[in-house]
Structure formats: structure tokens, C-alpha cells
Amino acid sequence: MPDEWYFNTAFYKINDTSSFIISHLCRSEIINMKPATKYIHAGASPDPSTGAIMTPIYQTSTYVQEAPAVNKGYEYARSQNPTRKALEDAYAIIENGKYALAFSSGVAATDAVIKLLQPGDEVICGNDMYGGTYRLFTKIFEKFGIKFIYVDTSHAENIKNAVTANTKLIWIETPTNPLMNITDIEAVAAISKPKKILLAVDNTFASPALQNPLDMGADIIMHSATKYLGGHSDVIQGALMINDKDLREKLYFIQKSCGAVPGPMDCFLVLRGIKTLGLRMKAHSENGAKIAHWLKAHPKVGKVYWPGFTDHPGYAIAKKQMKDFGGMISFELKNDSVEEAKRVLSSTHLFSLAESLGGVESLINHPATMTHASIPREERIKNGLTDSLIRLSVGIEDADDLIEDLKKAIG
């Protein structure tokens, strides 16, 4: 691929026979702008054929070629699609990266990263992570000879001690799902870089509005774009953001060879979602802070997991590497029984009982039986994920209404 394909959103327009070329912001201008501007304009440029301000949904499987191998940069939609291209440009820009790839789900994006490895390679990863990532590692990739070593990554020392000559990848989630543990990305990059070990960060919980791991030395960012990037609970999608061109080429090869690409309609929805990312994350964080403090003061509530508390073990690191603390909160009840947790989970009206997170509407979830059911109970309990733990994805409704709902449900 020529370089301009990555860096010029309008590559296909330059090669267009149409004379209708509209001037628009180019990547080099947008990358120097403030986040709020990036969210609105990243990847977006008027459609060359009509001037449509919104990126069209290019619902096509293939592209007509003038002669064999003479085309406009698009050959077949598993390999390239203009709507996906616009989104991938946006993804790169909002994470301060050079390149990005969009996948059909967050798990598909993680799958592509692990496919960079060979049998015998070792991955150091967190002992508290999204259950689906754990399932992918243990049930799919272990049988191909890839070894996963689970440590508490909130102490970088644990990672350092687990490194061997076979370590090829460090996979961290920060904040973690669901216990909101924090890992110091810069400290881990200081361990991975000299040894040429890839560092991948699942940045789903923070979103690019609150944390930018490439700036802190990560090699790959993974997002479940299903969550805050989409923001409206209407799409499943994943993303990888990268700075290194060779790494981008390897991941692109995996993407087109394995085929886990998102459809253009889904790309359009995420492009639209990103436009309000900054506003939404501000509202999620404000509501999250109010609800976390309210829960902490409630007589029936036990431990509350939220990195914005000054007594959270990762508070200092979260304050250093995050712009705010987001809208994800987990908590236990003083009556630590599954029955009581289930009663609360079934009693809310505004908080909907559902898997997923990051949408504008508030969700309540029971990790032990829902999002993290694929982790064996013994493993879960050992790592602090109790049977009665409740996870909230605080939406952007009025915080008073949300608190009223929780007040009635907790009793």
C-alpha cells in the first residue's frame, strides 16, 4: 500500500476521475487539534460524489476495476471499504496513533493480536480481566501451544518477575473489568520496551477520552468499540490502534486473511458515536463520581470499587494516567449472598439488567453469572471477584434519578 493510503483520507478521491474535489481537513491538521475537535472531524470528509457531510455507508462487496489491478485503492470489501477506512482513520486519530484497524468485535480484535504469536510463545496477562478475553486465551489459544501467565498487573514488579526468554506479549486491562484495578502503563512499558516484548492495552473501560496508552509506551491499543466508542448499545465492534508500520502490516494481513471485519453500517454507527465521545465521557464520569460516593456512604453496601476514591490502591496511578475516572463501578453488599445480590439486580427500573457497558443508558450486571461466567468460580474468588459482586455501567441520565433507583433497589 502506498503511504498516502494510510495518511490521506481522500486517497480514493485523488484518484477519482470526478473533478468534484472538496477541500477538507487533512490528517496532519486534525492530529494537532484538541480532543473535542478530533471526535467531530477525525476520519470525516465530504463525500466526493455528492458532498454528503456524513460518510456514506458503502454497502458493497466489491469494486469495479478499470483494468486488472487498476483500481481506486479498493478491490474487495473484506480487504478495504471506504466507510471502514474513514472509521479506521478516526480510530487512529482519537488514540494519537498512526494506524488503526476495525474488527467485527472486541474479541475479534484481541484474537488478531494473539495470532501474531507462535506456539511456545508466552503472554503475561492480568488475573482480573474481561471473561471473554480469558475464555479466548484459555479455551482457544492454549491448545495451539501459546502459554498465558496470569499475574496481578497492578504491581509492575509481578510482570517483571514473570518475563522469560519466551515472553512475546504483555496484555493488560486498566481499569480492569470488573474490579477496577489500575496498572501503571508507563511502568509496564519500561519493562517491555528494552526486551522488545509487545505491550497491548485493553482501553475499553477508559476510552480514548480518558486515557491514551500509545502515548505512554504501549504498542497496541485494543477497544471493544461496542462500548464507549459506539456509545449507544447498537453495535458490536472492535478496534486496534498502532504506531509501528510493520506491526500494522502484520495485523492487517491477519485481518484480511481471517476475515473478522465489521460491516459498513456498523462502521457508520461507530463514526457517529465517536462525535459525542468527549461529551458522553464527561457526563459518565460526573455521574460515576456521584454514584460511587453515594454507594460508599450507604449502610447496606460493602466494598465499592472505583478508582476515583483517594483510598483506592491505584488512585495515584489513575490520577496520573487518566483524565477522569469514568462511569464503571463495582460494589459488594454487606449481606454478601447471591440471593441478596439477585434481589437488588432484579429490583432496579432505570438500571437495566444486561451484559455490556458504555452506552448512554445505565446497566446493572452480575459478573459471576453473566460477563465473567466463563472464569471458573475458584479462579474468580481467588482474584477477589465474589459471587455477590454487582457491576454498574453508569449512563448519562440525571444522577439523582439513578440514585433514587438504586436507593429503592438496595432498600
Ligand SMILES: Cc1ncc(COP(=O)(O)O)c(C=O)c1O
Ligand atoms: C474490557 C473488555 N474487553 C473486551 C471485550 C470484548 O468486546 P466485544 O464484546 O466487543 O467482543 C469486552 C466486552 O465486554 C470488555 O468489557
